[in-house]
Amino acid sequence: MRLTRRQFAAALAAAAADPFRVYRLVDEAAAKPVRRTAKEAMPAEQHLLADVRIIREDGVEVVVPPLHHRVVTARIAVPEQAAALRDARESLEQALREIEAEHPVSAAGLAITVAWGLPYFRRFVPSQARRAIPVDARASAIRKREIRILEDADRFPSDPAITRLEENDVAVLLRSDHLATIDEAQRRIFHGLHGLFDVTSIRSGFVGGGLNGKMSLPKKMAMQARIPGAELMPPHAELFLGFTSTVRHALGPERIANIETLGYARLRDRYFVGGTHMHLSHLHENLNAWYLNFDHRDQVDAMFRPGLSVKPGARTIDQPPSGIETAAEVRADYRRHRRIGHAGSMQTASRLHRTVTGPDGTVYPQGTAVPQRADFNTLDNPFAWSAHRALDRMADTPAAGTHFIVFNPTSDDFRRVRLAMDGILPDGGDVRFPPRALGQGINPVFHATHRQNFIVPPRAHRSFPLSEQRR
Template sequence: MSNNDNDAFAERHQQGMSRREFLAETGRTLSMALASAGVFYELIDNLAQKPEQVAFAATQPLPPEQYIVPSTRIVNVTSAGVSGSGPDTIPVELHPLHNHIITAKIKVPANAKALQEAQHHLESVLQGLEQQFSPATSNGVTIQVAWGLPYFQHYIPSLGKSSSFFKAGTRYPEYMPVDLATSQKQKQKVYAVQEAMTFPSDHPPAGFGPVRLEQNDVVVILRSDSLDNIMAATNAIFGTGSNQAGSLFTVTSIRRGSTGGGFYGQQSIPSKVALAAKIPGAESIPPHAQVFLGFTTTLQANMAPDNIPSLETIPGQTDQWPNGYFKQGTTMHLSHLFEDLETWYGRGSQDFSAFPDRVRAMFRPGLSTASGTLTVNPPTELSDSNIAQDVQKYQAYGHSGSMQSIVRQTTPTTTNYGKTYPAGIAVSARGDFNTVDNPFHYSSDPTGNHFSTKPAAGMHFIIFQPTIGNFNRTRLAMDGYYPDGTVLKLSPRSHGAGINSVLFTTHRQNYLVPPRSHRSFPLAEFLA
């Protein structure tokens, strides 16, 4: 037992509970958490109108990239336009309504035989789910499996077999993808996946302690318009029957939430969930808002097209072209943060109660649009100097605007696959969603994670990009720190620093998302 378990046991022991009864109760708590979608999400799922289904032939092969959701739905939203430009028609990607994240430690002996058996077992379960829920779109269930650096460090210390990818004896981290662009900038070898770091504006809630830089071995992300499908997939992967894979893992957290649902004229799921959970400020969330903060986040113009986020697609990003083991994979950042809706919608000493102030904070100072507009084309051609000029003129900058010079290609891009994109394409794809869990639906370390049953407005943030170096530069730009050394003359948690003052980060971790062909215990086949 951990120290936290011992403390909890001591408390229960005073209530007359034996150690065996305490352990049984702990097990039931995890079992119940795995079996429950969460009372608010289950309630809302029965009321939500499902989006129009997208045709996807069952015989069509799944993309080799795990992070791509096949046949993503697109809805064209009519917007009022900005700064007098007139109405816009803005394409928006519709992500699955429900999202569940399960993090875990590996519960397998660190030897070749055990890991290779685990590799085959998990892959068999995953393939079975893909057959059961074919097609694997939002209509069924999409599955993404990503691996933290602790997995590679502890379970793949060196490779015992030669292959077309590696020499026998290659040790960690030499087999990991190399971030060529960041290595060139820093004049030393930097890998595509780095340990998570904190950022200038990171500021957990009072009493929470420092941001937790997590050390999970693996994370599984399940996404669907159907909670029933997600729960079936959860049971298959984390159940303990002979045809399930739960014996391979010790679950450390379960994170659940929803997004969208408001593009079809009905009240959105985030609005319904927040009201049902009696979240402070929930009554101010626009009824059709995709997320708690109101403005639509998955504009097609904001999302990297096709396989741009892959390690190998953009020339010069990593060393995975043309034949890397992790080719068609990507990197992923996962974090949790609380959102202060009362301040955002107007109940704080320095709030964003006026709609133009929220537009300024989310996009850029000087931008205007009709009151209540939720879907706004982002400013896409801003340079670092433009942002510095905004700070000088308005003593403020916008969240989206501050990152444009990092998240987009500044020149036309021809990929290693021969496809050409114009300047301004995004290089990352986000998959975040709101939650009312505090901070998680389940935690194996409730004390360390400050677990509470009291609902709270939050977001589980997920983003895929070719390298974590790219994410770090983007996140630093959000705080006013740029690669050329420019630092905006504004405190990164001030009222004028985008939306930073209403965000409270609690957890961070970076992951490697292998291609679909290597998603199950990557590199285990090379152990001897």
């Protein structure tokens, strides 16, 4: 099916009544990746996808992500009594199990990740949370006070003053190649379970699809929405900024982002073993600024590191453990080129600086990436739907953006990586920039509108965690 501009315009006009109509039209027009569809055992971890497909693009191993993503955030609507929480926990868990019985936990089926924010723990299970949420041993030693693995989100130096630090109780991430599957899961969780949730926002988007010479979803969507700069995008761009985001070496391997894997956390018991930390933010992107002010050489310098040798026009660029930047090299880049690279600066905090053996015996070599990203592009401005339009600065016109989701072992681990993007490096040295300065990686072409941190419990405790301990 070919999606016409007239159909797209009609979908935009109807967005107030149906904010997902645009995404459904594109879903119908998009070619689905070829995947296995066999039902596999569900991992203990909520954040892991089963049957991840790996392909080679320009000789580089690339993970093929689910085409469609959605995040629904909410406040808990049930009373704070233990009995009400027990009933809510049982209802949510039953609904999740029924949905998962119908789909493999994979891109070909449906992956559901339920994450919980500090407002939930403070309001419903405060004493239980104080005892059970693990301590971040590394951060506590550095900051000379006890730091938990889940902290309130920060506003970073390159964030504008308007960046909203959110206070949602829960965020549910839905991922699938099939948008109808996501629609149905959302309906059953947030409408079928009447009285459990007050939805605060719905965030939808897409990633990938530019395989085998076909136009990618981001390019197709941006062109149809007439986003300024869309015509300048490479036709096979996995994301709006043109480069392949899911290069295998740039993503943390299975279980490395688990709370228990790298020894960053001090656990009292096994309650959160198999869990992780999730950061959620929305980023506005200026495609015109990126494609008009940065040629390909400038884009490589900004996205990776100044002077990196790549083929002309290359969009899939490997980032192997042997090629990561050190903090000293980042500072040397700035002295020589007056700029730093986005990936290079983050590698000072996002890659292992020594070989680590996990508790299950898995060896993670020096230079291995830790964060596991699940970010996706969007036309939301900033969300597809909000319960608080003025507070969220909602606009009806489409805009290029990213709903950024990343799994790290702790809040502080994410914080260290994000500060490195701003030139504040983990060895204590800084590269001083004005906010979003031209030499500051890709910071000049995007800014965050919203941020929040969450904990993702293991699958066994994903429904109202710790509430079973209430009496």
